[in-house]
Amino acid sequence: MGFAHLVLRNLLRARVRSGLTLIGISLGITTIVALGVITAGFKSTAGAFVRSGGADFMVAQEGAADMSFSTIPEAAIPQIEAVAGVESVRGGLFHFTRVGSNPFFLVLGVLPGDLFEAGPPLVEGRYLASDSPAEIVLGAQAAAALGVTVGDEVVIDERAFEVVGIVDSEVLWEQSGALAPLATVQDITNRREAVSVVHVSVVAGADPEAVARRIEDQVAGVVSIVTADDIGKVDSGFQILDAANAAISGLAIVIGGIGVMNTMVMSIFERTREIGVLRAVGWSGGRVLRMILIEALMLCLAAAAVGSVVGLLAVQAVMRVPAVRGLLEPSYESGVFVQAFLVAIGVALIGAVYPAIRATRLTPMEALRYE
Amino acid sequence: MSSAPPPIVHTRRLVKAFEGGRLRALDGVDLDVLPGEFVAIMGPSGCGKSTLLNMIAALDRPDEGDVVVAGHDLRRRRQLDHFRARDIGLVFQLDNLLPGLTVRENVEVPMYGQGRSGRERRSRAMELLAFVGIEGRAASRPPQLSGGERQRVAIARALANGPGIVLADEPTGRLDSATSARVLDLLESLRREQGVTVIVVTHDPAVASRADRVIRMLDGRIVEDASRVVTPLAVAADPAG
Numbered sequence: 001m002g003f004a005h006l007v008l009r010n011l012l013r014a015r016v017r018s019g020l021t022l023i024g025i026s027l028g029i030t031t032i033v034a035l036g037v038i039t040a041g042f043k044s045t046a047g048a049f050v051r052s053g054g055a056d057f058m059v060a061q062e063g064a065a066d067m068s069f070s071t072i073p074e075a076a077i078p079q080i081e082a083v084a085g086v087e088s089v090r091g092g093l094f095h096f097t098r099v100g101s102n103p104f105f106l107v108l109g110v111l112p113g114d115l116f117e118a119g120p121p122l123v124e125g126r127y128l129a130s131d132s133p134a135e136i137v138l139g140a141q142a143a144a145a146l147g148v149t150v151g152d153e154v155v156i157d158e159r160a161f162e163v164v165g166i167v168d169s170e171v172l173w174e175q176s177g178a179l180a181p182l183a184t185v186q187d188i189t190n191r192r193e194a195v196s197v198v199h200v201s202v203v204a205g206a207d208p209e210a211v212a213r214r215i216e217d218q219v220a221g222v223v224s225i226v227t228a229d230d231i232g233k234v235d236s237g238f239q240i241l242d243a244a245n246a247a248i249s250g251l252a253i254v255i256g257g258i259g260v261m262n263t264m265v266m267s268i269f270e271r272t273r274e275i276g277v278l279r280a281v282g283w284s285g286g287r288v289l290r291m292i293l294i295e296a297l298m299l300c301l302a303a304a305a306v307g308s309v310v311g312l313l314a315v316q317a318v319m320r321v322p323a324v325r326g327l328l329e330p331s332y333e334s335g336v337f338v339q340a341f342l343v344a345i346g347v348a349l350i351g352a353v354y355p356a357i358r359a360t361r362l363t364p365m366e367a368l369r370y371e
Numbered sequence: 372m373s374s375a376p377p378p379i380v381h382t383r384r385l386v387k388a389f390e391g392g393r394l395r396a397l398d399g400v401d402l403d404v405l406p407g408e409f410v411a412i413m414g415p416s417g418c419g420k421s422t423l424l425n426m427i428a429a430l431d432r433p434d435e436g437d438v439v440v441a442g443h444d445l446r447r448r449r450q451l452d453h454f455r456a457r458d459i460g461l462v463f464q465l466d467n468l469l470p471g472l473t474v475r476e477n478v479e480v481p482m483y484g485q486g487r488s489g490r491e492r493r494s495r496a497m498e499l500l501a502f503v504g505i506e507g508r509a510a511s512r513p514p515q516l517s518g519g520e521r522q523r524v525a526i527a528r529a530l531a532n533g534p535g536i537v538l539a540d541e542p543t544g545r546l547d548s549a550t551s552a553r554v555l556d557l558l559e560s561l562r563r564e565q566g567v568t569v570i571v572v573t574h575d576p577a578v579a580s581r582a583d584r585v586i587r588m589l590d591g592r593i594v595e596d597a598s599r600v601v602t603p604l605a606v607a608a609d610p611a612g
Binding site: 002003006009010012013273274276277278279280281282283284285287363364365368 | 425428430431450452453454455456457461463467469471472476480481483484485489528531532
């Protein structure tokens with residue numbers, strides 16, 4: 001019988017109590033994993049948009065609360081293009097609206113000419129014509145979801161658009177949304193002579209970060225988004241998600257820690273005489289301490305494993321919702337699971353330290369006399 | 372003339388008080404026990420016999436006096452875990468087996484941290500269970516055993532690390548006379564075959580009748596110390612008789 005086996009036996013003696021504690025902790029871990037995978041997925045999806053059409057980075061309005069609220073005057077686009085190191089720029093105007101069953105359908109207003117330069121690959125039909133305000137190009141996923149093809153009509157905000165092309169984009173928001181003439185989207189959103197973001201490609205050999213800094217220095221009121229993490233600069237939603245994730249992790253540690261402490265304290269109280277016997281037959285205080293800490297760690301790591309699996313199942317369930325499926329792709333980054341297991345270890349240590357210290361402070365006689 | 376072996380248990384002016392000093396459980400106990408002796412400590416409840424056993428087992432510390440066991444000065448030594456694991460074996464009145472473990476696993480418990488591999492622990496436990504005649508119940512849990520069987524497991528556990536001294540507190544207190552006799556046979560065989568020093572605290576005259584030496588206590592003091600049998604070691608200690 002190994003030491004770990006002995007510890008496992010202790011846990012299995014109170015199956016119901018250990019099981020309920022495990023469920024409690026694993027609920028916290030489930031939340032951390034599910035939220036972590038979704039947050040990472042959202043960032044990854046947004047990150048893909050930053051580099052849409054082969055762009056090196058994106059520019060948005062400084063201080064915007066949400067990327068869809070970002071407003072850059074069209075007049076600023078030539079200023080950005082004039083910055084040293086910039087090769088080309090493409091403006092885009094966001095319009096999120098309900099289309100079919102998707103409440104977050106992205107209609108991205110673009111200059112029709114830009115599609116020929118850097119548009120996603122066509123699978124059917126053609127790009128937008130420069131003089132046809134009621135044309136639209138759909139992402140393949142959107143076309144499938146809406147059950148339409150080239151030549152069909154799609155109604156967006158009570159306006160009829162003819163589907164002229166279907167693209168296969170690596171950017172989920174384009175794949176599940178539509179590309180429409182910039183002027184039309186400006187008209188729909190009543191944001192004339194403005195775009196939400198500007199995609200920037202730099203000349204060969206130029207450092208995108210250096211060019212991005214120059215743009216921020218030379219063009220007033222804009223901020224550069226080079227990586228997905230930078231999106232938080234213009235989208236408080238990302239910051240809220242990160243904050244929620246940290247808060248839930250903290251709460252999970254505190255609540256889980258109290259749960260584990262309750263379980264371990266009960267277990268140690270019930271086993272006080274047994275601990276006296278262990279001390280009497282020569283077990284050191286350190287060995288008893290290790291036994292209790294390993295019991296708590298085993299419990300919490302099992303909860304982390306269960307919570308991670310349930311978290312993944314929860315993500316799968318959430319991804320069945322069409323609105324979510326069009327908004328993000330889950331990203332199963334190892335960091336999310338590392339965080340979940342670190343939280344579990346934190347819960348174990350917080351929960352087990354008091355009962356472990358209490359057990360080791362008892363003299364063998366005190367423990368043996370305990371009723 | 373052969374020289375006397377040093378006592379394996381040596382106490383001088385041993386004092387232990389409880390309840391803020393009002394109750395002196397031990398009140399100046401002087402005791403020497405030679406290696407290989409079978410000693411019974413008797414006396415009425417509260418006379419201090421279990422307290423004396425606890426001092427010898429290093430389960431408790433005296434307030435005053437000296438206690439030296441197997442060469443270890445227990446008053447001065449801070450870390451007593453190793454001493455408890457290696458030098459003494461304890462048998463309690465209530466067997467105090469761990470109910471969640473099997474009989475074999477209970478016997479293995481004192482061997483943790485003593486440098487034995489899992490295989491060695493298992494092998495030693497089975498050897499000891501065979502010695503106490505209960506190897507067939509190795510996979511059982513303590514609640515499945517009779518009182519006598521549990522006490523035999525406790526004796527096997529006490530012998531796990533090959534101690535020189537076995538201390539037993541009322542080992543037959545809850546057993547019928549036939550089962551008590553089997554447990555006492557085991558303790559006697561330990562002394563006889565392995566030279567283990569056995570010190571038993573008991574109320575039972577049948578236990579005392581097996582001992583080489585009977586010590587009677589009253590109010591925390593030794594009031595009678597009588598050798599029943601002259602052991603070879605006792606002869607060596609006092610050849611003049």
